[in-house]
Amino acid sequence: MSVSVVIHGAAGRMGQTLCSLAKADPELTLAGVVDRSGSEERLAVWGCPMGSDLGEVLKQAPGAIVVDFSSPEASVGVARTVAANGAGAVIGTTGLTDEQQAALRGAAATARLFWAPNMSVGVNVLLKVLPELVAKLGPAYDLEITEIHHNKKADAPSGTAIKLGQCIADARGWKLEEKGNFARHGIIGPRPKEEIGVMTVRGGDVVGDHTVYFFGPGERIEVTHRAHSRETFAQGALRAAKWLSTQQPGKLYSMSDIF
CATH class of the missing domain: 3.30.360.10 (Dihydrodipicolinate Reductase; domain 2)
Structure with missing residues (x-):
């Protein structure tokens, strides 16, 4: 059974790489793409639910794992949104403050969350x-x-x-x-x-x-x-998404947990 993933920030360079790799992976289903308003043309090419509101896209992809390489503030919002929608998230954003990391740990109490500053x-x-x-x-x-x-x-x-x-x-x-x-x-x-x-x-x-x-x-x-390529990080994040799909909430997971 394939794992459904939603790519947050799908119009960006990393997002485009993640979408391509997810589409090519038989163990994954690209169930949704999200980016800011004005990105519709770049999102439409993936042929799946799309929009600028992550919560609305998740309603069309229940239980999906969101993959996010955006910004510290946006990633905290992703964590809270997946917690409210019964989904999970793999976050590869860097530069999070101690308070933002604490917010991820708080959301992980009720949601499957994975965060690593490097997915390689x-x-x-x-x-x-x-x-x-x-x-x-x-x-x-x-x-x-x-x-x-x-x-x-x-x-x-x-x-x-x-x-x-x-x-x-x-x-x-x-x-x-x-x-x-x-x-x-x-x-x-x-x-x-x-x-x-x-x-x-x-x-x-x-x-x-x-x-x-x-x-x-x-x-x-x-x-x-x-x-050598962003694919290094994208492949690691998608590997984490597959792993996270079988885990339970209660901990902010990291790469060390996979190993």
């Missing part, structure tokens, strides 16, 4: 192995992160960079919000040992590059993930 299988496997690398190399190695994205990305640093930073900070027994340095300028003095630099680069059409550096005495290790 590779990145999430990387999050599993980085703590061991931090532990084995020890405190002599300085930890730094760089991230590169296209020039239209709204938030910085990326949600993935923050997640990577939290991962390696936790492995040191630190909190990223206390040890993270997100900008360096001027006469800043020697680098503190208990610091994680997280640097942002923007330009062109880069889908997403992330590198974690381990700078040690006489050597350095660089662990890099490069996303």
Whole structure:
């Protein structure tokens, strides 16, 4: 039996990719598409219920899983809408504040909700192995992160960079919000040992590059993930939608739950 999905933000670049992949997947049914008013021509090509009101589209696709890569405020609205309509949602939006994340957790009490700042299988496997690398190399190695994205990305640093930073900070027994340095300028003095630099680069059409550096005495290790296509994230989100369709409300799920 196929899983019904509704794509929120279906007229955008990621939305179009999600629609194409959902249409081609025999385990999925594209049950609806949603985007702002004025997008009707781009939505009509998918031949399914469409509109600018997610709640109204969900009435025509009961129990569907919404896939959303929009904006923090809009994603909170998606979570509340699926909770009110007995649906579920996979959210890949980045840049959510602590309050917005708390709103997702609140909605997850009554709705099937999944949120991950990066849907790439590779990145999430990387999050599993980085703590061991931090532990084995020890405190002599300085930890730094760089991230590169296209020039239209709204938030910085990326949600993935923050997640990577939290991962390696936790492995040191630190909190990223206390040890993270997100900008360096001027006469800043020697680098503190208990610091994680997280640097942002923007330009062109880069889908997403992330590198974690381990700078040690006489050597350095660089662990890099490069996303070659938005399909990487779209495929991960659709995989999550299939998985979420068999789960129960009560928890804000993430990629670690799938693994």
